[in-house]
Amino acid sequence: MKNTNGLNAKQLAFYALMIALALILSCLEALIPPFFAVPGMKLGLTNLVVLIMLYMRGAKSALFINAVRIILVSLLFGNGMGFIYSLAGGLLSGIVMILLKKAGGFSIAAVSVAGGVAHNIGQIIAAIFLLNTASIAWYLAVLWFTGAASGAVIGILGGLICKKLRDARLFK
Amino acid sequence: MKKHGRDILLIAAILLIGGAIALILLLSRRQGAFVQVRVDGKAVALYPLGENAEHEIKGVNGGVNRLVIRNGEAWVESASCPDGLCVGMGHIRHIGASVICLPNKVVIAIVGEGADGGVDAVTGQ
Secondary structure: OEOOOOOEHHHHHHHHHHHHHHHHHHHHHHHOOOOOOOOOOOOOOOHHHHHHHHHHHOHHHHHHHHHHHHHHHHHHHOOHHHHHHHHHHHHHHHHHHHHHHHHOOOOHHHHHHHHHHHHHHHHHHHHHHHHOOOHHHHHHHHHHHHHHHHHHHHHHHHHHHHHHHHHHOOOO | OHHHHHHHHHHHHHHHHHHHHHHHHHHOOOEOOEEEEEEOOEEEEEEEOOOOEEEEEEOHHHOEEEEEEEOOEEEEEEEOOOOOHHHHOOOEOEOOOEEEEOOOOEEEEEEOOOOOOHHHHHHOO
């Protein structure tokens, strides 16, 4: 059951499932009112999918899913500006998580914490260029910690889900 | 415990760097002199922080933010953008602090003496 891309039906189903999950999670996240105390803080639920892909399928698949979900989410719910912010945050956090996983010795939760911080750094860098101002750097101090906190929540969840997926032996 | 050694090291490093950034920003803050308004990267207005006033700021795509300056503090009272995050960003008074409205591309920042002082001097804008 190999198609031209070398994906078998099971793998294809897994990718499709993960992208669907990412879309549902971003939809769900859009329903949560923005945290008034810290504007810009988000739980980053879709990062859960990237994290699971990284650990179940490896770096390439994680980057691929990350790119697809950023494009799809921007097309469906976002605007042009949002796309650049998501891309900057998503790419930087994806790369940091891949490198940390490659380095070895870190748990999923710790990798996710670093990814959460990297995501917010990426978004602030994007904002500095898009808004042509360094004033926003002030904001990094706050987003640094909110990124770490949401990364921890996502990382713990991701670790549990990866374990369940492995136990179920549905994939791999 | 050994199993989580690298995890603890990584998280401690992240928290330490974050704390250092917060500390540097906190220690280096000074009361500002002016409120600088930038739309789409261009400085469009400069208001003294010491004078109570209210201004309508016209952002891109017809968006509007209502800026209030009172008692040495500046904040956005209301805005046309859907999320209203700029209103939630609260009151600012120290150099480098800012209120930002992404949809309208409006940046309201506190600057020091001299029109282009403060943090923006770093970027050479």
